[in-house]
Amino acid sequence: MQVSQTRGSSSSSKKTSVRKQTALVCLLLVAYVVWIGMLFIGHLVLFEYELTPSPLTNTKRVFPHHSGVQLAHGRQNIVLFLHPACPCSVATVDEFHQLMRQGDKDSVGTVIFYMPPEKEGEWSLAPIIQSVKRIRNVSVEYDTDGSLAQTFGVTTSGHVLIYDGRGVLQFTGGITGSRGHSGDNHYLELAKQCILARKAKYTTTPVFGCSLRAIR
Structure with a gap:
């Protein structure tokens, strides 16, 4: 039991x-x-x-001469707006460098960094700004209050504008395939075609980046 x-x-x-x-x-x-x-x-x-682009904006179809940014007459003018603290900006600079090499001596580049006065001491020393300064035929401008971006009709970091030698807009949009990714892509190729054609038809592409005023 x-x-x-x-x-x-x-x-x-x-x-x-x-x-x-x-x-x-x-x-x-x-x-x-x-x-x-x-x-x-x-x-x-x-x-x-x-893969989600920023909202489209109405960029100026003619170069705004009153902006204070110089237009190089007879040459293609490539204007890039960037936020120095946007993580997507590094990839855009890589593609922008390719674009400048494509244009060689026939193109002039201007990179405009959003730079509020209270951040200038910190952001002006950012590696991305030093990297841009090393690109040939490129000048750097600071947009302290966002007025330059507003004048050109730009709201997003990574937005590229290509004007011909008369100041007529040929290309407006982004040159990366997605946010923060560098490498050959369709949008960069369209921008390169504008550089090569010189009198290309008006081209728009999506912009993948942060709002210029989103990061403080």
């Missing part, structure tokens, strides 16, 4: 142990499925963010 009770108790303990192990396995499986789902959703959100 005592042996029978011992066997019954042992069998019950084994069943309890099996149930606990099964519950643990199920819990781990559920946790794994939830983790995979969260990763998938995170990647979707990131992918959508990278």
